[in-house]
Amino acid sequence: MKDPRDVLISVQSGLDIPTEATALEPIVTLSGMREAAIDFHEGLLAFSDTEVSVGVRDGAIAIFGNALRIVLMKRSRIVIRGEIDGVRMERGVPG
Numbered sequence: 161m162k163d164p165r166d167v168l169i170s171v172q173s174g175l176d177i178p179t180e181a182t183a184l185e186p187i188v189t190l191s192g193m194r195e196a197a198i199d200f201h202e203g204l205l206a207f208s209d210t211e212v213s214v215g216v217r218d219g220a221i222a223i224f225g226n227a228l229r230i231v232l233m234k235r236s237r238i239v240i241r242g243e244i245d246g247v248r249m250e251r252g253v254p255g
Contacts, residue, residue: 186216
């Protein structure tokens with residue numbers, strides 16, 4: 161039996177549905193170099209004033225910088241503010 165996610169990806173591709181409409185992939189939104197929002201995360205992995213890392217479906221996303229702080233954390237959305245220096249996405253990292 162096929163994995164339901166594989167079926168959804170196939171339908172999504174065939175119908176040209178935007179990825180964000182199916183909530184299968186994380187969405188990272190940067191507002192300048194002072195704010196980052198990650199939608200569809202799966203929980204906080206690490207937090208300090210220089211790195212915030214969250215698990216996502218197939219890995220992890222880390223935000224690097226200085227004076228980082230979490231200003232919003234909901235079930236599927238996290239917003240980080242501070243001096244953002246970079247973003248790293250890794251596949252296969254346990255989330």
